[in-house]
Amino acid sequence: MTDLTLPYRRRLWPLLLMPTLLLVAAIGWTGFWFFSAAQVDRIVDAWRAREAAAGRVFDCGDRSVAGYPFRLEVRCANARVELTSQTAGQAASQTPVTAKLGEILVVSQIYDPRLLIAEFKGPATFADRGQPRSMLLNWTAARSSVVGLPGPPQRIALVFDAPALDRISGATQLPLARARHAEMHARQIEGPAPDQPQIETDLKLEGASVQDVHPLLADPFDAHLRLLLSGLKDFRAKPWPERFRDIQAAGGRIDFKEARIQQGEMIATATGSLGLTPAGNVDGELQMVVAGLDKVIPKLGIDKMLEQGVPQSTLDRVAPGVRAGDVANVLGALDRAIPGLGKVVRQNANVGVAAGINALGQEAVLEGRPARAFPLRFIDGAVMLGPLKIAQTKPLF
Incomplete structure (x- = not known):
């Protein structure tokens, strides 16, 4: 009997299925x-x-x-x-x-x-x-x-x-x-209550400098700040002064969890908390630990104030309430704040002021170096180093 088996015919649709699915x-x-x-x-x-x-x-x-x-x-x-x-x-x-x-x-x-x-x-x-x-x-x-x-x-x-x-x-x-490099990272984290979130912020600056603000900022410095902001309940878009006003009304604060600044031989760290007054001024206190404080004393302007006859504008900034032209009163004020400081300042302004500020705090060690620990107070916008006013911040709203 003759074999009449037909040739095997392959089905084509399985071969076309995958390309069709990919096309769809x-x-x-x-x-x-x-x-x-x-x-x-x-x-x-x-x-x-x-x-x-x-x-x-x-x-x-x-x-x-x-x-x-x-x-x-x-x-x-x-x-x-x-x-x-x-x-x-x-x-x-x-x-x-x-x-x-x-x-x-x-x-x-x-x-x-x-x-x-x-x-x-x-x-x-x-x-x-x-x-x-x-x-x-x-x-x-x-x-x-x-x-x-x-x-x-x-x-x-x-x-x-x-x-x-x-x-x-x-x-x-x-x-x-x-600055050589600047970066900021922020993230929302849980607060003490579901309706009270907090913002954790990490800020880094390398080789930064700022002119015409304060002599301390004019020379290059490195900074690393880790902050925790509370009181920000409303994330709707709004002007910054209005947002700062909301934060103040909610009792919000900025907690300095970690802060380190290095400028040449000076190294400073800080912890503490700052808030806002009803007038929009910064208020609070930071606990500072500083190594090499004597290196930045001339930038505070205190020695120049004494050497140049004490201009009233400078005097109001660093020693409020003392009248210009009466250096004896300035030295007396320093003596009252820190006994013996006025006499030393007469002999050497830089060394005297450094010694006086060192006397404000306590001995400490920072990164293996001798240092001083002392409070830096913000009183209704004024920045106070012990009894001396070294800067004035502007209201935020």
Whole structure:
């Protein structure tokens, strides 16, 4: 009998199933990406409206969305922001400060939209609206990340490499602040009650300096601060003075869990707590431990005050209540605060003041070096080193 078996015919549909599923998934994913991209304008506009109500008006000269297939990249070229009512002295009726930035790139993974990563291209310029630019901020790299949006942020990070802030006067740029590196990390943690969250902040500065604020800040220094902020119950966008007022009303404070500053041979650490008075001034006390205190005494200006005839403005800053032109009264005041200090100051102002301030505290050891431990008090905005007023802070609202 002849074998009439037909050739085996393979089924084709199993071979086409996987490519078909991949094609359907790609079409679905593409639709989802374009839908998400279409929501960017709505989300950004809603965010801009909230910020505008808080006195911060953001705008983009050119906004575009890219990043297909796995990311959303929102690029904002020629970014601009107008700031009003962001400091205690700036009323809503005053001319806003305008800041301009070259470009902002915000990136979000399509599968994790609560995480936003941003990069900033400088320089940024600042000016009163309608006026020439007055300050310029530049950097080699700047980036940030935010976790938790669109609700209250859970974590925030901001990093700058080589930030440089200049004051512009005509065609001249004058250095105002510099740093090799600056970074800030903040996260929301549980407070003593569910409706009382706290903000833990970690701030690091390397090679930082600030001009025209206080002589102590003019030379490069490194700083590391770990702070705990309480009293922040409302995370809605609002001007900073209003937010500081809310914190004060809630009894909020800033706890210094860790603070270390090094400037040359001087090293200082601090712990303590600061709050705000009803007038918006800083109030509280920090326990300082300082090694190399004698290295910064000349920057406090006390020795110059005595040597140069005691100008009344300087005298009001470091020894309130003593009249100018009466150095004997100054030395008498120092003698009353620390017996024998006035006599030593007559002989050597720097050594005398250093000895007097050393007498304010107790002997201590800091990182293997002899040091002094003493309180640094903030009394309604005045910064007091023992009986001496060394600075005055401005109200925050």
